[in-house]
Amino acid sequence: MSGLLRYAFQRLLLTIPMIFILLTVIFLIIRVMPGDPISMVYGARPVSEELKAEKRAEYGFDKPILVQYGVYISGVFRGDFGNSIRTSTPVLQELFLRFPATIELALFGLLVAAILGFTTGVLAATRADRPVDHGIRVFHIASFAIPVFWLGLMFQVIFAVKLKWLPVAGRLGGEMAFTFRPVTGLYVLDAILRLDGHALLDVLQHLALPALTLGIATTGLLGRMSRASMLETLDQDYVTTARAKGLGERVVVLRHALRNALIPIVTVFGLEFAVLMGGAVLTETVFSWPGIASYLIRSINARDYIAVQGSVVFIALFISVINLIVDLLYSLIDPRVRY
Amino acid sequence: MTSADVLLEVRDLEVHFAVPGVTVRAVDGVTYAIDSERTLGVVGESGCGKTVTALAIMGLIPSPPGRIVGGQILYHRDGGIVDLAQLPPRGQEMRAIRGNEIAMIFQEPMTSLNPVLTIGFQIMESITLHQRMTKREAKRQAVEMLRAVGIPLPEERVDEFPHQMSGGMRQRAMIAMALSCNPVLLIADEPTTALDVTIQAQVLELMNNLRRDFHAAIQFITHDLGVVAGMADDVAVMYLGRIVEAATVRDIFHSPKHPYTQGLMKSIPSLTRSKERLVPIEGIVPDPSDAPPGCGFEPRCPERMSICRTTPPPLVATAPGHDAACWLYQPDVHLVRRTLRGWK
Numbered sequence: 246m247s248g249l250l251r252y253a254f255q256r257l258l259l260t261i262p263m264i265f266i267l268l269t270v271i272f273l274i275i276r277v278m279p280g281d282p283i284s285m286v287y288g289a290r291p292v293s294e295e296l297k298a299e300k301r302a303e304y305g306f307d308k309p310i311l312v313q314y315g316v317y318i319s320g321v322f323r324g325d326f327g328n329s330i331r332t333s334t335p336v337l338q339e340l341f342l343r344f345p346a347t348i349e350l351a352l353f354g355l356l357v358a359a360i361l362g363f364t365t366g367v368l369a370a371t372r373a374d375r376p377v378d379h380g381i382r383v384f385h386i387a388s389f390a391i392p393v394f395w396l397g398l399m400f401q402v403i404f405a406v407k408l409k410w411l412p413v414a415g416r417l418g419g420e421m422a423f424t425f426r427p428v429t430g431l432y433v434l435d436a437i438l439r440l441d442g443h444a445l446l447d448v449l450q451h452l453a454l455p456a457l458t459l460g461i462a463t464t465g466l467l468g469r470m471s472r473a474s475m476l477e478t479l480d481q482d483y484v485t486t487a488r489a490k491g492l493g494e495r496v497v498v499l500r501h502a503l504r505n506a507l508i509p510i511v512t513v514f515g516l517e518f519a520v521l522m523g524g525a526v527l528t529e530t531v532f533s534w535p536g537i538a539s540y541l542i543r544s545i546n547a548r549d550y551i552a553v554q555g556s557v558v559f560i561a562l563f564i565s566v567i568n569l570i571v572d573l574l575y576s577l578i579d580p581r582v583r584y
Numbered sequence: 585m586t587s588a589d590v591l592l593e594v595r596d597l598e599v600h601f602a603v604p605g606v607t608v609r610a611v612d613g614v615t616y617a618i619d620s621e622r623t624l625g626v627v628g629e630s631g632c633g634k635t636v637t638a639l640a641i642m643g644l645i646p647s648p649p650g651r652i653v654g655g656q657i658l659y660h661r662d663g664g665i666v667d668l669a670q671l672p673p674r675g676q677e678m679r680a681i682r683g684n685e686i687a688m689i690f691q692e693p694m695t696s697l698n699p700v701l702t703i704g705f706q707i708m709e710s711i712t713l714h715q716r717m718t719k720r721e722a723k724r725q726a727v728e729m730l731r732a733v734g735i736p737l738p739e740e741r742v743d744e745f746p747h748q749m750s751g752g753m754r755q756r757a758m759i760a761m762a763l764s765c766n767p768v769l770l771i772a773d774e775p776t777t778a779l780d781v782t783i784q785a786q787v788l789e790l791m792n793n794l795r796r797d798f799h800a801a802i803q804f805i806t807h808d809l810g811v812v813a814g815m816a817d818d819v820a821v822m823y824l825g826r827i828v829e830a831a832t833v834r835d836i837f838h839s840p841k842h843p844y845t846q847g848l849m850k851s852i853p854s855l856t857r858s859k860e861r862l863v864p865i866e867g868i869v870p871d872p873s874d875a876p877p878g879c880g881f882e883p884r885c886p887e888r889m890s891i892c893r894t895t896p897p898p899l900v901a902t903a904p905g906h907d908a909a910c911w912l913y914q915p916d917v918h919l920v921r922r923t924l925r926g927w928k
Contacts, residue, residue, distance in 0.1 A: 482695040488644055489690075490710045490761070491683030494674055504700045580700060580745045 248583065249576065253569060260565045264558055268321065271557050272314055275550050281306070282330040282548040304330060304551075317554070326558075327551040331544065336555035340537060344559060345430025346416060347536035350455055351525055351563075353433075355518065357460020358467055365464070366471020367506070371498055373476060381468070389465030393524045397458040397531035404454060412451050414533040421447050455532040462524045463517055470513045471506065478506040508579050515571035519564050590660055591620040591769060591801050592641070592686075597655035597669065599636050599645060606873040610636040612825035613655070615899060618818075620768060623795060623802040625816030625833065627809060627848075629869055633825040634805045638771045641803075642688050643673035661685065661768075684714035687762035691774040693754035697746040703730070704742035707761045714765045729760035732797070734790055752783035756790065763798055770795070771803045776811065788815060809852055813837060821845050824880030825872060827899060831906040841908040844881045879911070887912060 283300045301307050305316060320327055326336040369381040405413040412418055416432060417425055425444050428435045433452065436445035478484065479502050487501040488494075526538035533539070537556055544552035575582045599611035611633040618624045626634045639645050641657055657668040659681070671678040690696040698706060707726040711717055717725065723742065730738035733756040746754055755775060762770055772791065776784040788811065795802055804815050812819055812833065819836040821829040821844065829842040840846045847865040867884035876882055882892040891911050899909040 482690060482692055483698040485644060486690065486696045486758075486761075487698065489642055489683055489688045491679040491681070491713060492709070493679065501698050501701070505698070578700065581747045 249573065253573065256569045256572065260562065263565065264561060265318075267561050268318065268554060268558060269314075271554050272317065272550075275545075275548070275553055276310065278548065280548050282550055285547045285549075286330060317551075321558070326555040329544070329549055329552045331547040331549045331552065336552050339540065339552070340555055340559050342430070343535055343537045343540050344563075345427075345432075346534060347525060347529070347538055347560075348563070349431045349433060349452065350459065350528065350534055350536060351518075351521060353452055353456035354459030354463065354521060354525065354528070357456055358463035358517070358521070359514070361460060361464040362467030363471050363510070366468040366510075367475050367498070367503065369468070369472045370475030370479060370506075371494075378472075382472075385465045385468040385472075387465070388461050388463075388468070391462070393458060393462045393527040394531050396462060397455070397528055400454045400458055401531070411453050414531075416448070416451050416535060417444075418447050418451065455528050455534055458531070459521065459524050459528045462528075463521050466520070467510070467513065467517060470510050474509045475502060475506040478502045481505070504578060508575070511571055511574055511578060515568040518567045518571075522560055522564060589620050591618050592660070592803075593617045593656070593658040594637065594641070595656045595658065597637065597640060597657060598653045599633075599640050600651055600653050602649045602651070603873070608873045609825055609875065610650070610872060611640065612875070614822070614825070614827055615655075616820045616827055616830055618769065618801050618803055620801050621795075621799050622817040623804055623815055625812035625819045626803060626805045626822060627807065627812055627819060628822035629807060631869065631872060632822045633872075634822050635773055637822075638688065638773050638803065638805055641668060641686065641771065642682055643668060643671065643678045644682075644688075645673070647673070659686070680714070683710055683767075684765045685767055686769045686771065687765065687767040688771040688773065689755070689758045689762045689775050692778050693751050693758055694778065696758055697754055699746055702743050702745055703749070703757050707742075707757070707764050710761055710764050725764065726760075729764050730757065732763075732794070733757070733760045734786075735760070751779055752787060755779060755783075755787055759787075759791065759794070763794060763800070766798060767800055769803065770800045771805070773805045774807070775804075777806070777808075784811075791815070809848060821848070824869065824875055826880060826896070826909060827907075828881065828910070829906075829908045830899070835903070835906050839906075841902050841906065841913060842881075842910045843885045843887050843912075845908075847884075847886075879909075 281301075282304075283297050283306070286300075287297070298307070305313055308316075317327065324337070326340070328334065329336050329339060332339070365381045365384065369378040369385075372378045401413050404411045415422075421444060425432070425435075425441075426439070428438050432448040433445065436442075436448050479498070481502075483505075484497060484502055487497045492501075522538070525536070526542060528534065529536045529539040530542055537559055541553065541556040541560070543549075544556060594617070595615050597611055597614045598609065601608040601610050614633065614637055616624070616626075626637070628634045636645065636650070639650075640652055645652060652669050655669060659666045659668050666677075666681075668678070668681070671681075697703070704723060704726045707729055708719065708722040711722040711725050712719065715722075727738045727742050730742055735741050735753060735756055741749070741753075746757075749757065755778075759775075775791070776787050779787060791802070791804075792815065794800075802815075804812070806812060816833045819829075819831060819833050820827050821836070821842065823844050829836065829840065829845045831841075836845065837849070840849050844865070847863070850863040851865065853862060865884055866886075870876060870880065870883060876893070877896075878894045879885070879888075879892040879897055882888050885892065889911055897909045897911045897914065899907050900913060902908050902913040
């Protein structure tokens with residue numbers, strides 16, 4: 246166990262240089278983009294150049310870029326991510342407010358992708374080259390190829406507008422938005438903590454379409470990987486051994502093959518998470534989900550340097566933490582891996 | 585030797601594999617029998633159908649592409665005779681026999697055990713599946729089995745994973761797993777081929793001891809004639825999907841009848857005849873997808889006749905308990921040949 250802790254600690258230490266490099270790249274890229282934040286704030290309003298210059302000086306944009314960089318990085322290491330240019334509020338505060346929404350969406354999206362991806366992949370592998378397999382493979386390609394935002398819009402049209410089964414957008418409905426008092430910001434968890442069944446139902450209804458959209462968009466790759474991995478595992482000698490014992494086919498697949506097939510899939514699972522975060526940006530935008538990704542989009546549009554930098558760091562941290570968890574999961578699945 | 589009861593009879597078994605474009609007749613009319621509590625050594629080169637025959641008995645032919653297209657596998661049990669070739673391979677009845685009454689161990693101990701499950705679990709799984717036992721009893725039984733196959737500290741090793749064991753230990757664990765339900769027939773598919781020579785000798789000795797303790801018949805598949813000499817009571821020699829000769833181990837080694845068996849004997853190095861050169865069998869084994877229409881060994885046979893090219897020879901008794909599939913031992917064909925020689 247101490248080995249496991251040491252490994253986790255080393256991995257966390259490695260994220261520090263990663264974040265540093267990422268910050269540098271983002272810092273440069275966003276300043277190469279045309280347009281500047283101050284002009285964006287005032288838009289088409291006639292504002293004197295003096296006022297703009299004053300504002301630029303306030304945020305330090307008049308200084309040489311290297312100085313700006315030094316000031317920003319030293320701030321980050323002190324835990325100060327600066328103030329948003331668009332809203333003038335501290336970026337960190339905004340991020341903490343929105344981050345739970347993104348975590349909740351991402352985790353439920355991942356859950357949908359995992360369940361759909363594994364089951365269809367395994368089913369296809371055990372029925373290889375039969376109609377079920379062909380059907381599932383078409384579904385995998387389709388889920389991989391369909392744009393996330395289009396899928397989200399279609400879901401809204403069908404399930405929210407036409408059938409009126411589920412809400413169109415947002416995290417909470419009507420009066421609930423005023424009465425519900427969050428604890429952690431993860432509303433599903435909060436509703437359970439507050440033992441509020443009514444709120445839980447409302448939260449889940451709002452979560453259903455975005456999570457499904459994000460999940461299905463991520464299913465394809467995971468499903469294809471699961472199928473390939475399962476096919477390979479079913480060909481292994483120990484699967485023949487299991488059959489030779491007289492075990493039923495279901496036990497052979499679920500007990501003997503599945504766990505071995507999971508080993509390579511888990512790797513993809515971690516990498517897929519980065520793709521999933523990309524999908525989350527679009528999903529949040531389509532469903533007006535008040536998360537970090539929709540905040541990032543608005544910040545990019547406003548050339549809000551400070552907010553973009555902060556958001557990217559948060560997303561990167563989230564991805565690396567998930568990947569760390571995935572790595573640690575290895576030792577649970579594969580007894581040969583010891584840290 | 586007492587004439588023991590017949591345990592398993594394979595009759596005219598044919599297994600085909602449908603590869604796109606061709607049908608490979610991997611097993612092409614195999615007939616042999618195993619008596620209870622005796623060891624039958626099945627000898628043959630790679631690809632001659634020994635493993636496929638074994639998998640057919642177990643109902644484990646990968647399908648598709650493989651399929652039993654003809655013949656019978658008659659298993660004589662207390663309640664009567666069952667034709668294993670007719671049972672649905674995934675059905676209840678077959679699964680109750682497989683692993684319980686007929687067990688199998690495989691060639692590769694390194695890959696035949698599941699890497700994510702403990703040795704003990706994999707043995708217990710067999711026991712709890714076929715025997716009325718609680719988990720605790722099954723675990724005790726698993727420890728006893730590990731002790732029986734000579735694994736030191738079985739109480740500790742029962743909770744270990746396969747990767748914590750050496751190849752020899754894993755093969756012992758495989759044997760423990762196979763014997764855990766007291767099978768009447770153990771099929772061992774080249775169980776020592778992947779092991780180094782000293783470990784091989786240990787495992788063979790272990791199997792020899794165990795078959796007495798467990799009263800199991802063994803079908804021992806190998807390409808190693810030395811192993812056969814040490815292990816088997818009876819021998820069946822396979823070539824290109826057919827049995828070419830079957831006899832007791834003594835008869836096979838002292839008076840091999842089939843030219844292929846004779847060729848095999850000449851290719852064994854001997855300690856006493858040190859100056860002699862080994863004689864290889866000329867040519868190579870034909871591709872099973874393009875087998876000759878007559879006797880499979882005809883293209884390589886030093887004694888081939890014209891009939892060999894056109895008609896496969898049937899397996900007939902050349903002496904009591906000694907069968908060979910060769911036209912040399914057909915009385916009437918002999919006559920023809922003698923006559924031909926006389927004319928020359």
